[in-house]
Amino acid sequence: MINTEDWQFKFLLREIKKSSKIDVEMYKENFLRRRIGIKMRDRGIESYYEYAKLIKDDEAELNSLLNTLTINVTEFMRDKMPFECFKDLLLPQIIEKKEKSGSRLIRIWSAGCAYGEEPYSIAICALEFLKDRDEKYTFSIYGTDIDKNCLKNAEIGIYPKKSLKNLSKWQVINYFYEIDGSYRIKDEVKRVVKFRYHDLTNEETFSKFFDVIFCRNVVIYFSEEQKRRALRNFYDSLLNGGFLITGRSESMLPSFLGKLKAINTTEKVYQKFPFRA
Known part of the structure; x- marks a missing residue:
């Protein structure tokens, strides 16, 4: 028999999919619970059901959650x-x-x-x-x-200097324009x-x-x-x-x-x- 917390968690995942058209169940459950739990603590919310109601009515919170769930690495030539x-x-x-x-x-x-x-x-x-x-x-x-x-x-295609740290000086000069401390990728690329x-x-x-x-x-x-x-x-x-x-x-x-x-x-x-x- 499914317990209340598990039911609420499944309800939240359905609400995320309904509101965003993204099926976050692609991710491992422990990963989802950990990331969502961080967002809930930040908002002072204790139940998955209450958080589901929040993201249904608050598009900014939904987008913030999705950004938390997606793994976005910001470096050129990483590894x-x-x-x-x-x-x-x-x-x-x-x-x-x-x-x-x-x-x-x-x-x-x-x-x-x-x-x-x-x-x-x-x-x-x-x-x-x-x-x-x-x-x-x-x-x-x-x-x-x-x-x-x-x-x-x-x-x-505009990036902070820190994301270019793995590039050589020659690569930065040849493939980027420097604009007010940021770097824009050249049209050739x-x-x-x-x-x-x-x-x-x-x-x-x-x-x-x-x-x-x-x-x-x-x-x-x-x-x-x-x-x-x-x-x-x-x-x-x-x-x-x-x-x-x-x-x-x-x-x-x-x-x-x-x-x-x-x-x-x-x-x-x-x-x-x-x-x-």
Whole structure:
């Protein structure tokens, strides 16, 4: 028999979904209870039911809660090794494959992109990779998130100095304009990145034919079922032989180990086997 607190918690989750159109049950329950509990204590509210009534009537509180539940990291080239692996290991393989097929388009998806630092970092790596080469390739990079405020800021592309701390002085000079102590990404980088709203656990695949998908430190907070949905989405979205890069602390579900082969166990880089699940 469900107790009162559990019933109220489920009621709150339904109210969040009804008001925001976001199914937060994708996250692990202990993560949700911890984050929501912090917001309730800040407001002096003791029951999930009372907090559900608050977010129903207070859009600002709902948005504040959603910002608390989404994990938004604000650094360029956060953990440099995955980006170096992308540039030094994956891109040469992709280019070799494109030369054989005659294609000149390379498509990359940054899933759970927050304020846009990751897809812009990917774009910088791509531009650096091509600058000393004669080949003419077009990069199409997509950044997706469920936080619409993050996506708006990502499209603007203005960042505080601290978010550039992992970039070299040369990269800052070449890819940013300094404006009153902040830094705006240059059009050369912006033009290859597009931002879209997308829920990773949606059964509908975002798009297909990606060469690389980055999804780092996002699904670690998902329940196992929602993680399975996200991984299925990624698998269906990748080209045969395409690559998935996850976070170092994230483990692959056993049901996908025969479909996504680990090619770098340290940086958690996987390659799609050329057959459907």
